[in-house]
Amino acid sequence: MPQSLKIELTKNKKQQPAVDQLGFGNHFTDHMFIMNYDAGKGWHSPRIIPYQPIVLDPAAKVFHYGQTIFEGLKAYKTDDGRVLLFRPQKNIERMNRSNERLSVPELDIEPTIDALKQLIAVDQDWIPNAPSTSLYIRPFVIATQPQLGVAPSTQYQFIIIMSPVGAYYSEGVNPVKIFVESHYVRSVKGGVGEAKTAGNYAAGLKAQELASAKGYSQVLWLDGVHRKYIEEVGSMNVFFKMNGTVYTPALTGSILDGITRNSIIHLLKHWNIPVEERQITIDELYEAGRNGQLEEAFGTGTAAVISPIGELNWQDQVLVINGGQTGELSKKLYDTLTGIQMGKIADPFGWMVEATKVYA
Numbered sequence: 001m002p003q004s005l006k007i008e009l010t011k012n013k014k015q016q017p018a019v020d021q022l023g024f025g026n027h028f029t030d031h032m033f034i035m036n037y038d039a040g041k042g043w044h045s046p047r048i049i050p051y052q053p054i055v056l057d058p059a060a061k062v063f064h065y066g067q068t069i070f071e072g073l074k075a076y077k078t079d080d081g082r083v084l085l086f087r088p089q090k091n092i093e094r095m096n097r098s099n100e101r102l103s104v105p106e107l108d109i110e111p112t113i114d115a116l117k118q119l120i121a122v123d124q125d126w127i128p129n130a131p132s133t134s135l136y137i138r139p140f141v142i143a144t145q146p147q148l149g150v151a152p153s154t155q156y157q158f159i160i161i162m163s164p165v166g167a168y169y170s171e172g173v174n175p176v177k178i179f180v181e182s183h184y185v186r187s188v189k190g191g192v193g194e195a196k197t198a199g200n201y202a203a204g205l206k207a208q209e210l211a212s213a214k215g216y217s218q219v220l221w222l223d224g225v226h227r228k229y230i231e232e233v234g235s236m237n238v239f240f241k242m243n244g245t246v247y248t249p250a251l252t253g254s255i256l257d258g259i260t261r262n263s264i265i266h267l268l269k270h271w272n273i274p275v276e277e278r279q280i281t282i283d284e285l286y287e288a289g290r291n292g293q294l295e296e297a298f299g300t301g302t303a304a305v306i307s308p309i310g311e312l313n314w315q316d317q318v319l320v321i322n323g324g325q326t327g328e329l330s331k332k333l334y335d336t337l338t339g340i341q342m343g344k345i346a347d348p349f350g351w352m353v354e355a356t357k358v359y360a
């Protein structure tokens with residue numbers, strides 16, 4: 001960032017929610033980070049200000065053409081009071097890949113991470129430390145130019161807000177039931193499925209709503225061309241353990257490149273458990289299920305970390321996985337990854353970044 005960061009502290013600190021009342025994404029900390037972009041000037045005026053509404057012109061391009069990107073990552077408070085971020089560089093790098101796809105100007109990685117650390121330092125009292133709690137961080141960019149032509153915006157705002165969160169699923173790490181969607185699709189190769197952009201989620205709401213009415217918590221998407229290859233689940237990547245090998249769909253252009261996905265692949269390799277990224281058909285999965293070769297299934301993402309899958313429904317064929325129970329490997333992966341993130345067990349990969357107290 002060209003200029004130095006300005007900090008304006010709130011005079012009205014909010015009452016913090018009780019740790020058992022957190023839920024996911026319901027409460028926001030006292031401050032937010034914001035900076036502006038103007039064509040010809042670049043990113044400028046980085047500042048931390050009291051958490052507050054933003055005022056936008058009704059013609060702002062984000063409202064009409066959806067030129068917007070978001071990210072999601074977490075900060076953790078360890079028992080000895082350190083604040084750790086999980087692979088933050090990966091999030092800002094991915095944000096830049098999403099930005100590039102949506103014709104949004106890229107961010108400078110280091111200054112963006114510094115701004116994030118600074119914001120965390122200002123609101124560090126908000127980071128919960130109880131088991132499976134954390135501070136969820138939501139950086140996002142919106143196109144703000146007030147102009148109705150379909151062209152990349154000449155003005156943007158980059159904002160970071162933060163929310164103390166409890167476990168993603170109120171039921172805890174219990175297996176979820178998933179509906180395999182064969183009518184609607186999330187994205188196609190060449191589209192924006194690889195980018196963390198709002199339209200992908202708006203496009204998925206209908207299927208999500210229908211699945212939810214049938215008692216399923218999420219949708220498993222199939223590829224948009226053949227309705228045959230498994231893609232991902234809602235806002236999670238997906239893994240299957242079949243015959244001792246762990247498989248996850250290859251990144252073929254329509255799937256989000258999850259940081260949790262990448263970390264799970266690293267962990268499995270570290271443990272010498274065979275892991276393969278390749279295309280997996282839904283027929284093959286059901287075949288493995290019928291033959292007793294499908295041992296475990298789970299989703300991966302920042303919000304839930306590991307979410308075991310206990311049941312699939314594809315065209316009215318119900319497939320129960322591992323007796324509807326959390327598998328041994330799913331549990332071990334969850335315990336290990338959350339243990340590393342909470343600073344309770346060694347981090348052999350150098351993933352955790354200490355958010356040192358910059359602001360005093």
Ligand SMILES: *Cc1c(COP(=O)(O)O)cnc(C)c1O
Pocket residue numbers: 072196232234235236237256257258259260261300301302303
């Ligand atoms: C964010 C997201 C994921 C998971 O990515 P992580 O980096 O692991 O949080 C997977 N799929 C979709 C569609 C997502 O938006």
